[in-house]
Amino acid sequence: MKVSDKDKLNLIKRYYKEYFRDAVKNRWLEVPEDIRHREIGYGYLKKVDNRNLSFNSEDEYLRWVLDRAPLHLYKSLAYMKYPSSVGGAQKKGIFRRELAFDIDVHGGKRCTHKDDGWLCNHCLEEGKNQVFTLIDEFLIPDFGLSKEDLRIVFSGNRGYHIYIKPRDGDIRDTIEHWSREERRCLIEYILGKNLNLNYVGSGWKRRILSAIKNKKLLAQLKRSNNWKSIIERKNEREKKRILNIIESVKNRLELDEKVMEDDIRLLRVIGSLHGYTGFIVKEVNYNSLEYFDPLRDAVYPKFNREYYNIKIKEKIDPLRIGDNLFTYKSREVPVSVILYLFGHSVNFEILE
Numbered sequence: 001m002k003v004s005d006k007d008k009l010n011l012i013k014r015y016y017k018e019y020f021r022d023a024v025k026n027r028w029l030e031v032p033e034d035i036r037h038r039e040i041g042y043g044y045l046k047k048v049d050n051r052n053l054s055f056n057s058e059d060e061y062l063r064w065v066l067d068r069a070p071l072h073l074y075k076s077l078a079y080m081k082y083p084s085s086v087g088g089a090q091k092k093g094i095f096r097r098e099l100a101f102d103i104d105v106h107g108g109k110r111c112t113h114k115d116d117g118w119l120c121n122h123c124l125e126e127g128k129n130q131v132f133t134l135i136d137e138f139l140i141p142d143f144g145l146s147k148e149d150l151r152i153v154f155s156g157n158r159g160y161h162i163y164i165k166p167r168d169g170d171i172r173d174t175i176e177h178w179s180r181e182e183r184r185c186l187i188e189y190i191l192g193k194n195l196n197l198n199y200v201g202s203g204w205k206r207r208i209l210s211a212i213k214n215k216k217l218l219a220q221l222k223r224s225n226n227w228k229s230i231i232e233r234k235n236e237r238e239k240k241r242i243l244n245i246i247e248s249v250k251n252r253l254e255l256d257e258k259v260m261e262d263d264i265r266l267l268r269v270i271g272s273l274h275g276y277t278g279f280i281v282k283e284v285n286y287n288s289l290e291y292f293d294p295l296r297d298a299v300y301p302k303f304n305r306e307y308y309n310i311k312i313k314e315k316i317d318p319l320r321i322g323d324n325l326f327t328y329k330s331r332e333v334p335v336s337v338i339l340y341l342f343g344h345s346v347n348f349e350i351l352e
């Protein structure tokens with residue numbers, strides 16, 4: 001006998017519920033700071049079915065999470081006077097906003113999966129490399145931040161959220177009161193959008209120079225900030241080569257600009273589960289990021305203990321969880337795989 005689709009969703013919900021029970025009890029589920037002024041959003045079959053929720057206390061919020069156990073759970077980056085008001089930033093009375101970057105990798109060059117939405121070591125590794133690029137090549141050297149001023153969170157899928165949380169209260173106050181335009185400037189700087197070759201500032205100079213191998217050119221560019229005049233004296237082939245290098249240095253990061261810019265943007269609650277994968281939205285320490293393996297470390301261990309007999313009814317890309325590789329031929333799979341298949345809308349039957 002097979003489990004019906006409705007029962008399948010109920011089964012999934014049961015595991016989400018079990019997870020949230022543990023996450024709340026052991027306090028690893030994020031309670032957004034100043035919860036009364038934060039908007040909460042959630043989803044089951046869609047990423048966001050509903051938003052504009054707010055809670056009067058930590059207790060009320062946690063009870064709601066335990067009761068509903070959503071597949072997707074979000075908080076607003078902004079602090080609002082009226083978080084449950086519908087209709088844009090004006091109506092919500094935004095008075096402060098957290099700063100966060102969203103690295104969202106779209107299929108690495110070395111990926112072999114046919115499904116763009118699938119996960120493998122390569123795209124996960126690419127996401128991690130971009131975190132290091134953002135932190136080590138921008139946030140620390142150009143903005144004077146240190147590792148302790150940042151929170152790195154695996155998004156539960158193919159990306160990372162990097163929160164800027166300066167320990168210095170004054171600096172934090174300043175940046176969390178930035179306007180949309182000021183946040184826009186920050187993200188444009190990091191994406192190299194306002195890079196001006198007539199005057200290349202020290203940060204971009206350093207980054208681009210480290211990608212140039214030609215010693216003579218390197219010496220020329222090092223001496224001047226006006227690169228345009230140097231490049232214009234080169235022949236066409238050389239000119240193109242240099243501009244290509246600059247372009248590739250600019251394009252190393254896949255950042256969702258809206259997450260930095262939008263006033264009413266929601267971001268996943270740390271410690272919740274990502275409904276597409278069933279993986280934990282998990283904070284990772286900078287020093288252990290190198291060894292962080294999402295397919296092992298972001299999977300809730302309890303989800304690997306219980307197995308189900310299933311039949312996968314379409315050809316899917318292989319999926320590694322921990323040390324185990326699952327394919328469309330797999331018959332016995334743990335709960336973690338069930339959650340992933342369900343989240344990816346794979347056609348499969350659970351056999352009883």
Ligand SMILES: [Zn+2]
Nearest residue numbers: 111119120123
């Ligand atoms: Zn991949």
